[in-house]
Amino acid sequence: MKYLFVLGRNIELSKAEVLTYFEKEKNRILNYNLIKNGLLIDLENEISQKIVDSFGGVVSVGKVLAFGNSKEIQKKLDKINLYSGTKNKLNYVLWNFSEGYETIQNYLKERFREEKLKATFKHLTGSIKLQDGETVFIPSSNLIDEEYFVFGKKEISFGKIISTCDYVSLEKRDMEKPFRRESLAISPRLAKILINLSYVKNDEILLDPFCGVGTILSEALIRGIKVIGIDKDKNAVNGSIENLRWFKFNSQNYELINDDSSRAKISGANVIVTEPDLGETLKKIPPRKIAEETLLRFENLIVRVINNFKGKVSGRVVFTSPYIRIGKKRLKCNIEKIVSSTGYKMIYEIPEYRENQIVGRMIYVLGK
Ligand SMILES: C[S@@+](CC[C@H](N)C(=O)[O-])C[C@H]1O[C@@H](n2cnc3c(N)ncnc32)[C@H](O)[C@@H]1O
Structure with missing residues (x-):
């Protein structure tokens, strides 16, 4: 075929x-x-x-x-x-x-x-x-x-x-949900891609430890995947609750937690799929030092979060990370450090950016 x-x-x-x-x-x-x-x-x-x-x-x-x-x-x-x-x-x-x-x-x-x-x-x-x-x-x-x-x-x-x-309905659905946070949210299309890269199966549980207003959570729930969303910002968690209710998902299929993901507790999940904070939205190309500091903060946070959950998550970890333009080049985080500090192996490293975007994304898929 x-x-x-x-x-x-x-x-x-x-x-x-x-x-x-x-x-x-x-x-x-x-x-x-x-x-x-x-x-x-x-x-x-x-x-x-x-x-x-x-x-x-x-x-x-x-x-x-x-x-x-x-x-x-x-x-x-x-x-x-x-x-x-x-x-x-x-x-x-x-x-x-x-x-x-x-x-x-x-x-x-x-x-x-x-x-x-x-x-x-x-x-x-x-x-x-x-x-x-x-x-x-x-x-x-x-x-x-x-x-x-x-x-x-x-x-x-x-x-x-x-x-x-049907991009028109996909975008319409995204625009109509009650709680939107355009500057921080991930697109439903990228959310779907990350979910697919995680290898998660229907009925399994996906954890998004930086869930924001719940774009990854809702795309997973549409597919019949159960979800746990965590965010340290109470407003974001409330936004997720409103959005998931608006979609009319069965509330038994999701759990939302307002906590810091470097110490929050969950009973268990199959995969992690997430977009952590990528740092400030930059309008001008930053000096190398600022870009390096942003990446270092990112690395420390993602390592703490992966290590907090790794005993409870059986499958892949998929996350986006800042991919910052400095001059003609872009800087990415130190994935070797992340991998060695968490005990995971790298499966994919794929860049995702637009020509004029200062902070693009480097997407990582890690496995045990
Ligand atoms: C880029 S946003 C995620 C956006 C989300 N994918 C969406 O569609 O709305 C990152 C989120 O991580 C949250 N965050 C940052 N540090 C955190 C931490 N240590 N624990 C939990 N949440 C955190 C922020 O409050 C923010 O809502």
């Missing part, structure tokens, strides 16, 4: 998210191949159309309908139904992750002409700027009836997009 995952702006992070997800779901990955922001995965089992909602870093998911070299592929396409609608007029796009793009584009034109369909090829006019600076194109209109894709070099895969992330 071959599927295409069109990844969001941080390819490295989204790729890690998708691969970890299938590993956790025990849907074996037989093979995968990355071209630009297209990740083609050969999976042992079928996936549901709604799977796109499980990810924070996936734009669209497609299913491969035919594959083969440039000679074989056209013969294979002749045997399959390409248009599933009932009107005899359609607009379509062709996502491009292949050198075989033009051959397929011409094939589609010819095929629709033969089938007497008034088919209009539309260009991808929307765009995403990837973290590495490259721009990739996406559909910008919702007047598209079919989205096809072509992927691969020697072996070409052709398929159809089966679902697309």
Whole structure:
């Protein structure tokens, strides 16, 4: 079963998210191949159309309908139904992750002409700027009836997009919740990615020891994961309570504690997923000394918190940390020190930042 995952702006992070997800779901990955922001995965089992909602870093998911070299592929396409609608007029796009793009584009034109369909090829006019600076194109209109894709070099895969992330509802939900704290909150999309990187399973317990107004908690609860949230700020805990009630989650599935996470007590959890304080929101690039002091404070805090909970948490620890721009470079925390002071091993270290952001994030995934 071959599927295409069109990844969001941080390819490295989204790729890690998708691969970890299938590993956790025990849907074996037989093979995968990355071209630009297209990740083609050969999976042992079928996936549901709604799977796109499980990810924070996936734009669209497609299913491969035919594959083969440039000679074989056209013969294979002749045997399959390409248009599933009932009107005899359609607009379509062709996502491009292949050198075989033009051959397929011409094939589609010819095929629709033969089938007497008034088919209009539309260009991808929307765009995403990837973290590495490259721009990739996406559909910008919702007047598209079919989205096809072509992927691969020697072996070409052709398929159809089966679902697309509904960013509009995701953002609407985030904006409408009663308690918001824009400057400190993490986006629901990044929260989903961190949750997936933690390998947490449904019904397990996730601990967020710096829960703020509860973005990570609510994204986990939506997935059927139980949560414990801790924050030393009473207002933040009250904000979390209001937000989780607004979502109408079953209150037996969450616990909120107003305490300092370097000494708070919990009965047990499976994973930690959190965004601690990343230091001040800086408007100007700081001197190296200030950046180093911020990082040192961060390291000391995260070590105290991990050590406080490590006896009670069986699985992974996923956290963001400050990634501070000084001149053209960025400084990150001393992960070797964090790892050696807590007894964990590093699984992933992935940067997440925007070009003009002074304090970006370095994301760490630690395991025992
Ligand atoms: C970056 S914010 C977390 C934002 C959160 N992810 C959200 O979406 O609202 C960090 C939070 O950590 C809390 N905090 C800082 N030090 C703490 C500590 N030692 N124990 C518990 N909470 C702490 C702060 O009060 C703040 O709410």
